Amino acid sequence: MKTGSLFYCKIRIFAANILYNISTYMENKYITVAYKLYAINNGEKELLEEAPAEHPFQFISGIGYTLDRFEKEILSLNKGDLFNFTIPCAEAYGERDEDNVKKVPKSVFCGPDGEFDSDNVYEGNIIMLNDGEGHQFYANVGEISDDKVVLDLNHPHAGKDLTFEGSVIEMRDATNKEIEDLVKEISGGCGGGCEGCGGGCGDHECGEGHHGDNCHGNGCGHCH
Numbered sequence: 001m002k003t004g005s006l007f008y009c010k011i012r013i014f015a016a017n018i019l020y021n022i023s024t025y026m027e028n029k030y031i032t033v034a035y036k037l038y039a040i041n042n043g044e045k046e047l048l049e050e051a052p053a054e055h056p057f058q059f060i061s062g063i064g065y066t067l068d069r070f071e072k073e074i075l076s077l078n079k080g081d082l083f084n085f086t087i088p089c090a091e092a093y094g095e096r097d098e099d100n101v102k103k104v105p106k107s108v109f110c111g112p113d114g115e116f117d118s119d120n121v122y123e124g125n126i127i128m129l130n131d132g133e134g135h136q137f138y139a140n141v142g143e144i145s146d147d148k149v150v151l152d153l154n155h156p157h158a159g160k161d162l163t164f165e166g167s168v169i170e171m172r173d174a175t176n177k178e179i180e181d182l183v184k185e186i187s188g189g190c191g192g193g194c195e196g197c198g199g200g201c202g203d204h205e206c207g208e209g210h211h212g213d214n215c216h217g218n219g220c221g222h223c224h
Helices: 015-023 068-075 176-192
Strands: 029-041 044-051 057-060 082-087 101-105 126-131 136-144 148-152 162-173 204-206 215-217
Touching (some): 029 082, 057 176, 068 082, 068 162
Antiparallel strands (some): 029 162, 126 136, 126 215
């Protein structure tokens, strides 16, 4: 299952919640879309990311895998349809919250040998973390100093109205195996088949994470 920014905040979902959600829907659709994602800045469109037809975005509806508004818009279409719609900030990733920018000790990203994990923790990379309750989420690595690492827990597209332009490549009923594979992927994090991850998944403990809880990072880059 290929993932992109639409999946970014959904990784916190537990397998149990997914299975509950599945049971409350009459059907689950396997959907593949190609799209370009834009933000509007000063009246001009800024291209944020692209999922071309050769590497489309794939998801299963009805289980909270994507933004609710995005899924609603796509489900109103058919295979082969073109789309162009805008999701306001409030229905996308919300406003930026500067309280979600944290400084953590650099030492928490060091291995048993005391070496800093520079292969995965570098400025601009996106790593996966776990809070004290086991919820998984992503953080964008900011400035790295001699003793601190800045982690931005805001979604990269927080504070933006998002415009999607693209086409529906596939839309059909999802098979039980596809649903099961997706549940395993989300509940298993990087080890569940996430493609394009940067680096390994060795755990790191950090003193301050999402909402101030303890967190663990696995060094998995943002998946596209």
